[in-house]
Amino acid sequence: MAGKVFSRNAVAQHASVGDLWVIIDARVFDLSSFASAHPGGLGVLADPEIAGQDATASFFALHRAEVLRRYAHLQIGTQIPPPLRIETHVGSLSAVPYAEPTWLSPGYHSPYYKAHHRRFQAAIRKFVEEIVYPDAQVCERGGDKPSQEVLDEMARLNIIAMRVGPGKHLEGRVLMDGIISLEQFDAFHELIITQEFSRIHARGYGDGLGLPPVINFAQPALRDRIVEDTLSGKKPICLAVTEAFAGSDVQGVRCRATKVEGGWRVNGAKKWITNSMWAHYFTTACKADNGEIVVLVIERGEGVRTTPIKTSYSSSAAGTGYVHLDNVFVPQGHQLGAGHPGLHIILHNFNHERWVLASASIAGQRIIFEECFKWVTQREVFGRVLSSQPVVRQKLAAMISRIESCQSWLENITFQMTRMSAKEQAQHLAGQVAFLKMHATRGAQVTAADSVQIFGGRGLTQTDTPAEDVLGDLGVRQALRNMPPQVRL
Numbered sequence: 482m483a484g485k486v487f488s489r490n491a492v493a494q495h496a497s498v499g500d501l502w503v504i505i506d507a508r509v510f511d512l513s514s515f516a517s518a519h520p521g522g523l524g525v526l527a528d529p530e531i532a533g534q535d536a537t538a539s540f541f542a543l544h545r546a547e548v549l550r551r552y553a554h555l556q557i558g559t560q561i562p563p564p565l566r567i568e569t570h571v572g573s574l575s576a577v578p579y580a581e582p583t584w585l586s587p588g589y590h591s592p593y594y595k596a597h598h599r600r601f602q603a604a605i606r607k608f609v610e611e612i613v614y615p616d617a618q619v620c621e622r623g624g625d626k627p628s629q630e631v632l633d634e635m636a637r638l639n640i641i642a643m644r645v646g647p648g649k650h651l652e653g654r655v656l657m658d659g660i661i662s663l664e665q666f667d668a669f670h671e672l673i674i675t676q677e678f679s680r681i682h683a684r685g686y687g688d689g690l691g692l693p694p695v696i697n698f699a700q701p702a703l704r705d706r707i708v709e710d711t712l713s714g715k716k717p718i719c720l721a722v723t724e725a726f727a728g729s730d731v732q733g734v735r736c737r738a739t740k741v742e743g744g745w746r747v748n749g750a751k752k753w754i755t756n757s758m759w760a761h762y763f764t765t766a767c768k769a770d771n772g773e774i775v776v777l778v779i780e781r782g783e784g785v786r787t788t789p790i791k792t793s794y795s796s797s798a799a800g801t802g803y804v805h806l807d808n809v810f811v812p813q814g815h816q817l818g819a820g821h822p823g824l825h826i827i828l829h830n831f832n833h834e835r836w837v838l839a840s841a842s843i844a845g846q847r848i849i850f851e852e853c854f855k856w857v858t859q860r861e862v863f864g865r866v867l868s869s870q871p872v873v874r875q876k877l878a879a880m881i882s883r884i885e886s887c888q889s890w891l892e893n894i895t896f897q898m899t900r901m902s903a904k905e906q907a908q909h910l911a912g913q914v915a916f917l918k919m920h921a922t923r924g925a926q927v928t929a930a931d932s933v934q935i936f937g938g939r940g941l942t943q944t945d946t947p948a949e950d951v952l953g954d955l956g957v958r959q960a961l962r963n964m965p966p967q968v969r970l
């Protein structure tokens with residue numbers, strides 16, 4: 482691939498080139514065999530303004546750069562002399578302003594990040610973009626479980642373990658082939674992993690919780706077995722709390738656990754359980770006969786059945802489902818934290834989960850901003866580039882302000898996490914984390930809505946809506962034209 486070089490005029494005469502070829506970003510693609518399968522149709526490719534021409538501008542008006550990587554096998558040569566190539570930065574830092582947090586931007590300083598954090602970020606970025614991203618795209622489209630080879634590689638580098646955060650479960654593990662030591666690993670490394678994994682553009686892929694309650698409250702033998710099974714990527718786990726009736730009201734769950742000889746019999750159903758379709762272990766909140774909440778680790782087996790639920794944020798790659806529990810026997814040793822109130826066990830990890838969700842949301846918004854910024858500088862409407870519109874620039878300004886303020890707040894909280902004990906964190910950070918999550922996710926809704934406006938029809942998959950701003954502006958301009966000249970206040 483790309484072994485041959487072509488001068489623009491020589492391409493058509495080259496013996497190995499089929500009838501239909503184009504130049505995109507200085508690369509020559511032979512589309513003869515692909516054209517009839519092209520999702521955008523054969524006609525557009527055969528158009529005399531496209532076929533046999535440099536189609537770079539038309540291509541980038543309709544596709545993401547990633548399409549070229551997926552179809553790299555169609556490339557038969559490179560254009561000479563090479564023009565300025567398009568920057569797609571896979572595995573490295575983006576040069577787009579505000580596309581990276583300040584600590585990764587040239588010229589900035591940070592009190593939080595050390596050289597080992599930077600080393601770690603570079604390695605995780607490369608891994609995510611080269612290994613995880615392609616798999617996540619395929620799985621998200623097809624609604625599949627992350628592929629076992631990717632999980633195996635994540636397990637080998639102990640990424641699955643690091644995603645759970647600092648703690649005893651990391652003891653004895655070599656992190657990222659040893660580029661950082663166990664002593665160095667802290668909440669900032671976890672923040673880096675969380676934010677870098679948001680770059681896969683597939684919200685549901687590899688989602689799911691359930692292990693922290695096991696780490697904190699299971700009996701040692703059970704804990705060690707489950708930690709090993711899940712962190713090796715072999716047997717996933719999920720947190721089964723919500724129900725059709727109860728939503729996330731833990732106290733209101735109806736899934737019944739009845740005490741029997743040697744353990745419990747469980748009957749009921751859980752709903753919206755992320756990762757349940759792929760899970761082997763289910764950390765399940767149940768109501769005992771005395772009305773108290775008990776948390777049981779249930780293993781997939783007799784009486785356990787899962788059926789998929791499609792959510793609006795993901796295809797079934799998130800593995801979201803119903804969990805039907807019919808007369809399932811659970812041994813006594815599978816009860817978590819016997820003696821602790823079940824509610825406390827479930828709520829114990831909520832602060833940390835909220836911090837993870839806020840981190841991911843902020844990183845996701847940054848990616849949205851980067852895409853919007855690229856689009857407004859390349860997209861021309863009525864002969865003018867989109868960024869020339871003040872209303873568009875205002876949206877971008879608001880996005881940057883939200884993202885930068887949230888990231889600074891997040892890093893402050895993360896620093897506190899590296900200094901405070903678990904007890905101090907529960908005491909001092911619960912409120913801060915709750916506010917940050919509220920602020921970040923509300924901001925995310927505005928950022929998402931504004932980005933759809935900026936992208937217009939391209940921001941939607943099933944419908945095509947002219948941007949509201951454009952419609953609003955059209956209406957006001959028409960009203961201004963119709964304003965009677967004699968009207969005064």
Ligand code: HEM
Pocket residue numbers: 503505510512519520521522525526531536539540543544545548549552555
């Ligand atoms: C190497 C060359 C090309 C490849 C591999 C390719 C591939 C694709 C793919 C995979 C899609 C589906 C949407 C997506 O994943 O983004 C698509 C859509 C489309 N393509 Fe291409 N394409 C190529 C060149 C072109 C060119 C030169 C044009 C000419 C203008 C074109 C016009 C379109 C159109 C109109 C759509 C539909 C877009 C939509 O529905 O929003 N493509 N193409």
